[in-house]
Amino acid sequence: MDMAVVQNKQVIIRDYIDKERVPRETGIEIRIGEIELKAPKGSGLFLVKNLYLSCDPYMRGLMRKFQGSPHPPFVPGKVIEVFGVAKVVDSDNPNFKPGDMISGFTGWEEYSLIKRPEQLTKIEPDDEIPLSYLVGLLGMPGFTAYAGFYEVCNPKKGDYVLVSAAAGAVGQLVGQLAKLHGCYVVGSAGSNEKVDVLRNKLGFDEAFNYKEEPDLDAALKRSVITDIHSPYI
Numbered sequence: 001m002d003m004a005v006v007q008n009k010q011v012i013i014r015d016y017i018d019k020e021r022v023p024r025e026t027g028i029e030i031r032i033g034e035i036e037l038k039a040p041k042g043s044g045l046f047l048v049k050n051l052y053l054s055c056d057p058y059m060r061g062l063m064r065k066f067q068g069s070p071h072p073p074f075v076p077g078k079v080i081e082v083f084g085v086a087k088v089v090d091s092d093n094p095n096f097k098p099g100d101m102i103s104g105f106t107g108w109e110e111y112s113l114i115k116r117p118e119q120l121t122k123i124e125p126d127d128e129i130p131l132s133y134l135v136g137l138l139g140m141p142g143f144t145a146y147a148g149f150y151e152v153c154n155p156k157k158g159d160y161v162l163v164s165a166a167a168g169a170v171g172q173l174v175g176q177l178a179k180l181h182g183c184y185v186v187g188s189a190g191s192n193e194k195v196d197v198l199r200n201k202l203g204f205d206e207a208f209n210y211k212e213e214p215d216l217d218a219a220l221k222r223s224v225i226t227d228i229h230s231p232y233i
Contacts, residue, residue: 008035010109013074016065023063028080035111039092046091046114050106053084054135056169080108085123085134093117101125103134157182162220163204167194172202179203186223 010031017023039047059082062073074080088100089111096102096117104120106112114120125131155161161178165171166187175198178185187198187207198207206223213219 004037005034006037006111008033008109008111010079010107012078013063013076013080015076016073017060017063023060027063035113037089037111039090039113041092043092046093046096046117047089048086048102048106048112048114049089050084050086050110050112052132052135053082053106053108056083079112081105082108083135085131086112096120096122101131155181155183159183161185163187165189166198166204166207172198175202175204179205184224186220 010033012029012031014027014029017027035047037047039045058071059074059080062071065073083104084106085101085103086106088096088098088102091097091100096114101123102120103123105116106114106120123134153161155178159178161175161183163171163175163178163185166175167189171187175185175187185204185206187195187202187204188210189195189198189207190209190211192209192212195207195209198204208219208223210216210219
């Protein structure tokens with residue numbers, strides 16, 4: 001019996017970008033391919049349907065031909081690799097069975113044949129927690145924020161915390177964790193719009209636009225930081 005073959009929409013990086021240039025639409029392309037909904041026998045691989053995929057700032061660095069990152073750069077002509085949540089469709093790997101839910105690095109496409117299962121973690125869905133949270137609050141940015149704040153900073157109630165890039169995926173979570181822990185939190189961001197979000201939406205005690213501050217010490221004093229107990233984040 002022939003296995004089902006379906007269309008597979010993919011996001012491909014066409015070429016590396018210049019260091020000083022922001023990514024452009026022409027740097028990537030959408031391809032429609034075909035994929036068999038079956039993991040090859042004897043391969044030890046498994047096939048997943050991607051449900052939620054991230055789009056994070058670190059990906060810009062991987063679009064450059066740069067070898068200094070913990071993650072290797074994307075490969076021109078290949079599917080972009082991202083952090084996501086997926087469901088196992090078929091498997092030749094005894095550790096992953098059809099129906100299992102996983103999170104970790106997968107392809108920016110509808111279906112992915114997973115070749116590095118060590119980059120994935122099996123998850124147990126919770127009716128009270130949307131799966132989309134696993135690419136944000138409870139995913140890589142959330143884990144980084146939690147580990148950095150609690151394991152590196154070791155905060156105490158009443159500490160002053162300065163969060164750099166505070167409007168980013170990790171920074172905004174660090175600031176909210178710090179507030180929940182009873183800290184006084186100041187955020188540094190790169191636009192007045194971001195500063196407004198930090199102050200009025202995310203609950204930071206104070207925030208400033210570092211691009212408009214010629215004197216960082218003065219900005220910190222104005223933000224009521226007179227004795228920083230916690231390291232910069």
